[in-house]
Amino acid sequence: MMLSRKEYDVDDVLLEVGQLGRYQWNLFLYFNIQQTLGAVIALCVVFIGVEPTWGCATSTASVVNDSIERCVMYEAHSCKMVVDQPSTTIVAEYDLYCSQFYKVALSQSFYFIGMLLGAWFLGPLADKIGRRKVYLYSLIAYVITTFISAASFSYTLFAFTRFVLGFTAAGVMITFFVILMEIIGPDYRAMMGIASMAFFSVGVMVLPVFAYLVPNWRLLTGLSAVLGVVHLTMFRIIPESPRWLLLKGCTDEALQVLKTLAVSNGKSPLPGVTLKKGETSERSAASMLDLFSFPAILIRTTVTIAGWFSASFSYYGLSLGADSLSDNLYVSCALMGLVELPGLLVCILVTDRYGRKMSLVSSLLLTGIACICSGAVQWISQYMTSPIVGVTMILSLTGKFAVSIAFALIYVYTSELFPTEVRNKGLGVTSVAARIGGILAPFVASLDHLSLGLPLIVMGLVPLISGLMSLLLPETKGKSLPDTLHELRNMV
Incomplete structure (x- = not known):
């Protein structure tokens, strides 16, 4: 052990006992198995909502x-x-034909509305009572609700379960990501955060396989619930975030988590180490208003809200065109997941080399330019004898490739921009912005009747503006995370 000072912060300890050792890898795999399963449940309506012949x-x-x-x-x-x-589908089960077919899309909207409210409520709750508790309670409710969804006897109950699944999914996703980012060393946070996003893409590709093998919607949903139970049985490996424990004054508990980490990583269990107590605010707890309380935090909050909204807006907007890639729905869905993987790989390679800031700015600008050019080509092609379908498709896929980079990166970047004291609140607020972007994205398609190509142009303008706004953010590459708003104020 190289530690020699009297008191140490979490990053000091992680640098010595392992920024990314066996302990962190176990957590990474555990959490991201749930990420893959979450993608299946989130997007299963693509298949269980298909109208039968x-x-x-x-x-x-x-x-x-x-x-x-x-x-x-x-x-x-x-x-x-x-x-x-x-x-085999909810359309036949609940008689959602013709004038009732809109209810299929409505059930998916309920999921995103649930995620919006869950992010708003459960993010701050995790800052108050702990990341581990919120994760565990959310996961239990998530699994139980999936079983209820599979057994739904009416459309109303099914739609309600979609709302609850979205609500609890927000609690699961936000808290697991924060725990990972707070227990992985600064040199690996970006890489591992982005790698987590790949598991969602894998889930998108796994979904059509499940749907093909299990075509009955109740059995498909039930299978997802059973897999959730298996995952839930391993919850004991989840620690509380040592950063959160220090912030709450639980120094002994935080040290115990780090000792367990050290032993698991093959290091000595921190003999003679004393942790530096986290600074606390003069008030008993930070509030949402603190995210706008002084210029430095105000800029971070405003710009990240814009970034999350634009990434989600363009991501889901482009995803609506999945059926145009192939006549086979299974192939289309798999391709939409597959195109994200090279984007995530590029994200990992460029984020640590060029920094979070310029990587985010570049990916958002590329998304905007690709979508605007695609829309322009589509508009021009209506006046040509032979439409340039191939060029439009390549540009649209380029936009999807770029926005997958932005979506993955902004998750990591946001977790580094906000102090521990308000990190979950920050992720909660920005996640709400993302959910609003997802809810509004389907309505972009309705602009097509005004002018061909207009939807793609709108999907390009939003990330273009957000990318320029992101130039106002500071670089966080390789820097220690601030624990309190007071520390952040003194940093600038």
């Missing part, structure tokens, strides 16, 4: 398959529905 059988025994004509007849009760495999 159906037609209207008339009195003359003929079957009408035209989408408009059959709906007119169906709504008028003037035909008998002929459906293939009627119990």
Whole structure:
């Protein structure tokens, strides 16, 4: 052990006992298995909400398959529905045909609304009662709700479970990420934070495999719940964040977590080490208003809110075009996950070399430029005898590639920009902005009737503006994380 001072902070200890050892790797894999499962549950509506092949059988025994004509007849009760495999999707189960089909998209909106409220409520709660408690309680509720969703006897109950799943998913995702970032050393935070995002992309690619092997929506949802139970049985390996414990004055508990980490990483259990107590605010607890309380934190909060909103807005907006990549839904979904992986790899390679700030600025600007160019090409092609479909597709995929970099990076960058005292509040507020972006993204498609290419141009303008705003942020590469607002104020 090289430690020689009287008191040490968490980063000092991590530098000696291992910034990324076996202990951190175990946590990383545990948390990110849940990340993969979370992607399956979050996006399963893509498959369980598919409209089955159906037609209207008339009195003359003929079957009408035209989408408009059959709906007119169906709504008028003037035909008998002929459906293939009627119990395999929620559309058939809850009779969501024709004028009721909007409820499929509505159930997904409930999920994002749940995530919005969950981020707003559970982020600050984790700062108050601890990251571990909020993670555990959220995960238990998440798994139970998945079982209820699989057994839903009505659309109303199913839609409600989607809302609760979104609410609890926010608690799971925010707290696990914060714990990881607070227990991994500064040299590896960016790389491991971005690598976590790859597990969501893997989940997107795994989903079509599950959906193909288990086509019944109840069985598919139930399988996800069973896998969640298996994951829940291993929760004992989760520690409380030593940074949070120090901030709350629990020095002995924080030291015990770090001793366990040291032993697991093959180091001596910190003999004679005393941790520096975290500074506390004059008030009993920081509030949401503290995120706007002085210029340095105000700029960080405002710019990261814009960054999260734009990344989510463009990510989900571009994802809506997945069905245009292939006639096969399974292939389309897999491609949308696959295109993110090279983006995440590039993100890992450039973030530590060029820093968080310029990597974020560059990826947001590239997203904006690619989408705007794609929209412009699409608009021009309507006046050409042979539309330039290939160019539009390449530019759109470039935009998806770039926004996957921005989405992964901003998670890591935000966790480093906010002090421990308000880190969960900061991630909560910015995550709310991301959820709003996700909720609004589907409405961008409705701009298509005004002008071809307009949706892509709008999806490009938002990250373009956000990328320019990000120039106001400081660089955090290799720097110790501030624990309190007081420390941040003194840093600038």
